[in-house]
Amino acid sequence: MTTTPAQEARGLEGLGHFGRFGGRLAPEALMSALDELTTAYEAAKTDRQFQAELAALLHEYASRPTRLTELPRFAEHAGGGRVFAKREDLAHTGSHKINNVLGQALLTKKMGKSRIIAETGAGQHGVATATAAALLGLDCVVYMGAEDTRRQALNVARMRLLGAEVVPVTIGSQTLKDAINETFRDWVATVEYTHYCIGSVMGPHPFPTMVRDFQRIIGVEAREQILAKAGRLPDAVIACVGGGSNAMGAFHAFIGDEDVRLIGCEAGGDGLGTGRHAATISGGSPGFIHGMYTYLMQDGEGQTLPTHSISAGLDYPGVGPEHSWLHETGRASYRPITDSQAMEAFSLLCRTEGIIPAIESAHALAGALEVGQNLGKDAVIVISLSGRGDKDVDIAGRWFGHLGEEAAK
Amino acid sequence: MTPMAAQASKVATAFETAAAANRAALIGYLPAGFPSVDGAIDAAVAMVRNGADIVEIGLPYTDPLMDGPVIQEAVHHALLGGVHVGDVLRTVEAVAGSGAAVLVMTYWNPVDHYGVEAFARDLASAGGSGLITPDLPPEEAGSWLDVAREHRLDPVFLVAPSSPDERIALISSVCRGFVYAASVMGVTGARTSVGAAASGLVARVRQHTTLPVAVGLGVSTGSQASEVASFADGVIVGSAFVKRLLGADDPASGAESVGRLAAELAAGVRR
Missing domain, CATH: 3.40.50.1100 (Rossmann fold)
Structure with a gap:
């Protein structure tokens, strides 16, 4: 695939494109939420109170x-x-997962959402999300490939200790990619009150840019x-x-x-x-x-x-x-x-x-x-x-x- | 035949025929390759013989993030069985031969990988009428829209209850054949109620287009089909058909069961 003129015209990060990469290929049901997130994140970047809260958490807590x-x-x-x-x-x-999670959890509160969901592979991002959810009083569900829940049983216990629900994913290869699919499926049905806290610089725009900025x-x-x-x-x-x-x-x-x-x-x-x-x-x-x-x-x-x-x-x-x-x-x-x-x-x-x-x-x-x-x-x-x-x-x-x-x- | 009639797609004709009979069109979905390539063809043909006007053939994909457990399971088995794009096209050809308008329902990466132009060419030559793309927003669809026009294929995009009016306007403007309205916020799968959001969404879509509007997600029974047919131009049923195949003892009884459900739903859209 070559870059379309439309993509080139957008410039490097116009709609989340890095050259020909990135973009936003998402189900229509999520497009509004992705727009809402983009707007909330853009506002947070220049919101002094948000930045001060995040800086304090990163310093005192993380x-x-x-x-x-x-x-x-x-x-x-x-x-x-x-x-x-x-x-x-x-x-x-x-x-390092905590850096991103604290940012997104604060943003979840700013958007008035009460629930945060995440995928996890090794469990590091799941533990970080469960931690931030406990700290900020958010409901938390973490999807984890069944194969990974066996490989990383200790992290499953950590997440549950922190009050999160851990859902083993048994479809497909039962690893991280399948956990991501399942988290998207949850999000499509619950997007009104739920934020999907993606754990890496991946996914549809604005996630790759936003997570990079938090990291x-x-x-x-x-x-x-x-x-x-x-x-x-x-x-x-x-x-x-x-x-x-x-x-x-x-x-x-x-x-x-x-x-x-x-x-x-x-x-x-x-x-x-x-x-x-x-x-x-x-x-x-x-x-x-x-x-x-x-x-x-x-x-x-x-x-x-x-x-x-x-x-x-x-x-x-x-x-x-x-x-x-x-x-x-x-x-x-x-x-x-x-x-x-x-x-x-x-x-x-x-x-x-x-x-x-x-x-x-x-x-x-x-x-x-x-x-x-x-x-x-x-x-x-x-x-x-x-x-x-x-x-x-x-x-x-x-x-x-x-x-x-x-x-x- | 007038030049206008020559332009009308098989999909458009199916909706016109249904409207002329004062009913909604019945649209059935099955993934290619499940329980086998031929088994899926038999089931889809049974669907058509029992009243489906339009058939969506799913292209099995490893990461179907808009699908619920029923379709995931069928697709997983289809992939384990080694289904290929060529099998999907063969399925389209066989089902189109039975008289229905056939669209392929697919996540975008397999099409991108095959080559958008090549895929459109091969789909058109197999007698396919268009493509439903649940994870491709119009903003990212540039080359596909051009190619679809060239090969006279109908691009069908989805609107959701969460879509604001501006997006509904944008999506309706790039659809041809019909607009696919997702009845609820969620993945595919049968639901006990189809959602009050559906009729409101259909009404909002109608403000932006004269295209037919078909409602999908959650419909599994004749009475639900009847309810949806009271406000939409088409009723889309997927998981309920797939469930019949998953629950069957053998492919023949699966196809028969799919046919019985199609007959029930076809009666529903006529009430």
Whole structure:
């Protein structure tokens, strides 16, 4: 598909288009709600009271700004330069997801809606949404693929402890994409009093732009912090990409800094050649999914392909449309990281720095090990450490044979 | 035949015929490929023989986010059975051959991937009359509208109870054949009541177009069909037909059951 003249005329973000990507392909029943959300969000951007409330929540509740921690022992394995981690794992609820959720939950109240619904893969976004709902007194329902409720049982319990209803989705591949379908189905029927709090920079306009703006704080803080700590801009900013919200948040403030490489690490699963992966940009092609035009994993007839990743949070066949555009323009580059590479990096960070990362974030760490080798000893690298790994202890324990049953084998 | 008559689509003719008989048109939906490609063809033909004026053939898609559990299940099985776009076109051809106007109901990505121009060409040559696109808003439909005109296919878009008047005006202006009015806010599936919103929505659409307005979502019985027929030009039934196929012991009895429901609904739109 080529860009239509109408799309070109709209400019970069006219109706949520990033070049030929993005847009708004949604059922008519949701079009009014998407317009309402766009208007509410545009107003909130310049609403001092909204911005002050959000800033206060991010500071007092979510513990922002998060730290930029240097990882000297890890860096020895990454070409010997300086490596810093933006510690989103230290934000309240244990990942960057809270940044976006607090913004959207506040917006939900502004729009006079009483109920918030969300999809979740690994459970991080679901936990963050359940948290914000508890804080602000909103009813909350989280849809989660049945396969993921098994992989991430602890997060299911966390959401329920926080008062949310968790609905396992048993149709299709029973993972994140099916949870998204089911959340849309709920939303179509309940849109009058319900906001769909999408967890990544994906979906129909205005979500990709709005979620990026709420996550932008990651890169804004990191840019200031690295200038203070290293005295210069980094050579590379590296983040994992599923839907791509932590990456978009980390990249955005650096887009104008042309010498800073922006590197997204996709879920390479068992390897690109096996077809068992979720590396959308590296191994997919452009098409429509979940309301946007973007790279996706699809077969010869435009049917969405099953994906695989050890990380539930990256196990998604699409990607945020702005990433597709950054890829197409060459401003950012994307590379697949296999399950094995990610788990090696996971283990390395545990043992060299005493930090247990989310397996999602371990993909970025593995990317840094590769990139660091090329950049050498004078390099400065910033990694977005998007989440903590408590939720992954079971999976990692099995992978490394640290759990009784597995270790006995 | 006058030049005007040559322009009239099979869909338009079906609505005119129904209106002339002082009744609503009956529009039935079935996905291609369920229980098998031939099984779906047999069921759709049974639908036509028992009074359906227009048939919507669903193109099975992996992410049917506007569909409820009944259609999801049938589509899931159709995809597991390996249904392809070519099978959908073969289904269209067979059902059109039975006399009904046939439209394809599809999410947009499979059409985009096939190529909009190629899809329109192949649909037209299979005897299809148009395309219903539940996730494609007119704003994003640019090339499809041009291509549809060229191949004399009817583009059908949906309006919803939540659509403000400006959007109803926009959508009605790009539809041909008919305007599809979703009776309730929600996904496909049978409901005990069709929703008071439906008649109000139909009235609002009529302020912007002279096209027929057909109501879908939730209709499953003859009496509901009758109720909707009192204010709409067409009654669309999907999940109730699919349910007959899901509940059947074998394809033949499924097609027979679909035929019986079509007869009940056809009586409903005539009351």
